[in-house]
Amino acid sequence: MAKEFFFYTEEMTVGYDGKPLIRDIRMELDRGEILTLIGPNGAGKSTILKSITRQLGLLGGCVYLDGQPMRQMSGKEIARRQAVVLTERIRPELMTCEDVVATGRYPYTGTLGILGAEDRAKVRAALETVHAAGLAQRDFNAVSDGQRQRILLARAICQEPELIVLDEPTSFLDVRHKLEFLEILKQMVREQKVAVILSLHELDLAQKISDQLLCVKGDRIARHGTPEEIFTSETICALYDLAEGSYNAAFGCVELPPVKGTPEVFVIAGNGSGIPLYRRLQREGIPFITGILQENDVDCLAARDLAAEVITERAFEPIGEEAYALALSKIRQCRRVLCPLQTFGTMNRRNEELLREAQRAGLLTSDE
Amino acid sequence: MPQTSQNTPLSQTPAESASxxxxxxxxxxxxxLSVLLAFLFVWNVNSGSVDLSVREIAEILLWRRGDETAVNIIWQIRLPRILAAMILGGALSVSGFLLQTFFHNPIAGPFVLGISSGAKLVVALSMIFLLGRGITASSAVMVLSAFFGSMISMGFVLAVSRKVRQMSMLVICGVMISYICSAVTDFVVTFADDSNIVNLHNWSLGSFSGTTWGNVAVMSVIVFSAALLVFLLSKPIGAYQLGEDYARNLGVNVRLFRVGLILLSSVLSACVTxxxxxxxxVGIAVPHLARNIWKTSKPILIVPACFLGGAVFCLFCDLIARTVFAPTELSISxxxxxxGAPVVILIMIRRRRAM
Structure with a gap:
């Protein structure tokens, strides 16, 4: 028998106004796991999340939480098991951060919603979890975006859910607050074994925090897998239609397309010395060739996305005759040679020879 | 060593002292506010063409003792009017608060959204219809027609609010609806040929005068039961303040809740009209002032605060309407x-700055 997941969907179809947008969505998630939806804008990440949180009705299929179809659960029961952090900005009037967090206790309070001592303690604990105890009495509209997102996370936490759904929680945040927010989330998942489903635009962050990823594109789920399976150059380029530019799987970042045209500059590089220079040449719009790089050189990994042409040698091998001859002929076609490389050893002895040849031909220019 | 953090549990934390x-x-x-209400109550009882001492008033109120004319003036004219001002003032403020919650818009209220004018139109029509047949409209008929008119205007406003998201646009539409309804009312009133039209005209300007004990009984039943229901809805109203989506996630039946808000606010404002x-x-100014005096928007506090504030505000305004140019009476509006209008302007300016 197949393993029973804490949260899963069966042939879920989502969309607006009865028009299906994405069909046959399968999600399987255990407690203490983070599932991230990635994909281009407008692909339907929010639609999927809204369907899970029942803001939108399902157009087909079923969502199960703890083995039970969510359709059969009451609003109150769902409220005690599932909390949300939404994208829409809210501007409540005259509510302190504590008041906002306290709304998370709604499913637990009585008819008039008066907080008991236990509720208050939980509100305080939630504020402490997101490192925002000091903000309790501040007006919610007066705190920064980063603080606001943390308060909304605290609100979700004090709802004591088993599943938290977050729709692009880091969109308005700067780098520091993005990291801080996701760190809190990750820690909470680890300690309290909460299941988390969220959508993110930041691929680098998605790669670092997710246990599973769902690529949303077109009318089906394009791919589903672990970060190792998803973050390959091919998958990401296909997901975002990166005809221009590329995704560098080794560095986990996207690159602009290499400058096209006849190369004017030859860069003798290796051991990471070339990367800053590659980027500068790209910014300045100068097409360049680089070499001779062993395939395991960090410069080689970057150069494949940035250089018009890369002259390579097999990994762990000293530079051979063939590559050297090719490089030399290319140097002669270039107007300038740059050499950020300072160290030469057994494996790249030939690069030193290239440097001397360039010097002799008067092609070598200094870095500036 | 960071010892301070270990000392805090002993002393009161800033959060605790702040709350x-x-x-x-x-x-x-x-x-x-209660003291203010009591003070205004006494002042109101005492002001008018017949001057009475506080002692006399106390005797008249408590034991109905004293000069017969004075007893009659106070028991038959002033007291019902004062109670009407308090009850209806409270009703208007609570109705405004509900509309503000519903539209997430601080300048929503039964008057600016044209709901009062819709009620006015239908009440005028039914009064003229009945007067033409020699029947005086009963309280129940008045309230029902006002409710019907409120719902028609509300229907328009709801239809508009689906199209426009901007709060100022919604209010402009409301004001337009209000003008159309007022124009039609004036038209109907002008061409209706009955001596009772004078009363109708006075009524259509707005006044608490001429309230009877029968009116007070009917309005108390309607307003107090509606206000109690609103108070019992405090919890979902609080959840709804963070927006519909959060409310739904917290287990609020949003559709039912919205219908409830609309019905209750219409009943309250219809009763006033x-x-x-x-x-x-009143519906905009009082909830705003209440939120700022109480420094919170928790419905469990603000609903009673609005009611109390509305009572004080209307009692104060009615006092002015009655006494400033006595014997001529001003319309309460x-x-x-x-x-009230300066408060609305203030809110708009503040909002603009905040955005």
């Missing part, structure tokens, strides 16, 4: 507008 200060502020506000005609700006 302590808040509850003190809330309690104090209720007490002060039926008995006192359209009264302007002119007075509430003088005090």
């Amino acid at each position: 302590g200060g808040r509850s003190l502020r809330c309690g104090l506000s209720f007490v002060l 039926a008995f006192a005609g359209p009264v302007s700006f 002119s007075v509430t507008a003088v005090f």
